Amino acid sequence: MSTKAFELAKEAYAAVGVDVEAAIATLKKVPVAVHCWQGDDVIGFDNDGALTGGIQTTGNYPGKATTPEQLMADMDKALSLCPGAKKLNVHACYAIFEDGFVDRDKLEPKHFKKWVEFAKARNMGIDFNPTFFSHPMQKDGLTLSHPDKEVRDFWIEHGKACIRISQYFAEETGIPCVMNIWTGDGFKDVPSDRMGPRMRYRDSIEQILSEPFDFNKVKPCVESKVFGIGVEAYTCGSAEFALSIAAMNKERCLPLMDNGHYHPTEVVSDKIPALLCFFDEIALHVTRGIRWDSDHVVILDDETKEIAKEIVRCNALDRTYIALDYFDASINRISAWVVGFRSFQKALLMALCTPNEALKKLQDESNFTELMVMQEEAKMLPFSAVWAEYCARCGVAADTSWFEEIKKYEKEVLLAR
Template structure:
């Protein structure tokens, strides 16, 4: 535990908190050095990791082109202060970034276009997202993108790209093509590769009579969407599977197996969402297998509670194991890490800050783990040493290193950011 004092020196007016934290940090460095961990190297590596913060936490996934949320997605809660327009959403996002160490990315859905034009999703263009590019340049962040295959009249009978209705499929194919063009625009403008991730809600509530037909149509639709080639420096394509969703409990067209095979065959990334598997499955165990056969990987990090309920992520055992596995696989420069939760029962700004900081803490935990030494012990069949090492690092002064990371990035340490959120809530959010 880290104790934070806020004492003003009467002689020179300096704040002694920084001195206290620095002393604790130096002690922490020594403790970690004792198990073979270079703390400075860990902090340097963490500084380079950009996490994609999802815009839809700020407004309960409503976006700016629909008044209702449909297509197997739901938010629960009615906490006041939801962002209602682009200006409010951008203000909340900016405030969140001031409380999160480092420079990151923002993950957008196509439903968040900013325009006065009446344009449907199959006709969206880069110009409809220029305001987001301008915002990203001001913040020094990158942008990621997602086609929005939900909350639309053309989600017919829970089907989009796999629909037996050609007109429905064609509409969504054009939407997918438009989104890839926009993602490429993000990469060109910002100089940071934009992830374009395809997820669809297609499936059936009860056991289907035909499983292969919808999947064959989905395959053909994806082939058409991805037929246009872009520079990989600007855009990285991913596909995202799922076990089931609301209203499609028995059959999901875009299953994990479908997308894993499609991605492998077509040189795409398979995006793993931590809430999209059976309750006893863990994504941490999948990472090494995926990376052995793929150059890169994409993640949506959420917290399922018995199902894909998209709770704000905690610094729990699976999050730490997930992040540590990324470190062990030397994959921090090969993975696109994005968050994907939406909780309307708590302050939405706080949800972002808690989730982003927890993802960074988990990565730091992995970087501060003596992975090389533990691997050597495992290879030598010294499993007692492995267990002892994994257990004893849990009591090393991790919090002191995290506090130093916050201090270096000029953001509040733990215990200091929440009052800032409460003040913003009172002065801004509760007045909406």
């Protein structure tokens, strides 16, 4: 798009009180974490088993990464086509074993050295996730809440190991590491004891959080979920449970919300300002659920835009740790990364280019008629010219010409695997 189009767009936005240059400058500094597990369908490198834990991928598109080198190369290709600042998001099952295998309760920083090298070479921080699924010690669908102490202790040690690894990531990159605790613990059918598993779950999480760490560098989170495949009747980590854990441990834990982990009629966008009233910082996993936590690729749909709006309206870009979380095996996996990342970049830029102060003033004055008029008019502002300029300044294509690179990469690299 032409420079003239951008200048005209700047004038149109300025007329409603929006500084487009400030919006672009702000967005260029907002990191969004890119999840490695889109590239191999959440398989990882530490076992050959199937994906378990109440989640699943569907599809069998060719070219899935099967080695660390392939996964990093694929991520590199995706990152090169996306504007903006990035972080890397890694699950513990992506440990790289160069001098012998160890189980998850014995993981060390050295098993993630190559990920640190990858991130540092690209000026990225790293977020981390203990992997409480796809493992034989996930017994009866339970980990941290299992009635058998031996099972719980294994997973507690895994969580503590991940705290130490998160500290290593933060110290090596100089960027805080968000470490998210999520398990699929729950029951397929109606339980007779709902409190007992949650008390064990609470105790296990608090034992993990007792591992020494610097809260300025490591940001442990607890994530809830309403249900999963095989755990339809009950999940230990319900919304109330996870939020209560974070609230009772504010000096060492943050709440994390995944917008696919709630009842379909609930929206995380409305929950963001509620949590920001009480927490200095929060964390998000941005996904797209269709009828359940299906983890479809993020697109520029209404809720994606509303999530971005609330982060911006609440002046919380520096209080919110943003990560993407989806996995689709039915389409080109690199394209999935790119579409999702670019979609959320668009949502954030749209939010930054919204006349938020003027709209808030109308609301505070109870001028709801004009508020509706202006909200609708704002949707017609020339956003595409601003997006094109932002992409140009980040050195990437604004239109779909990036897809030609992916088709070439698929033909030359992915289909040869």
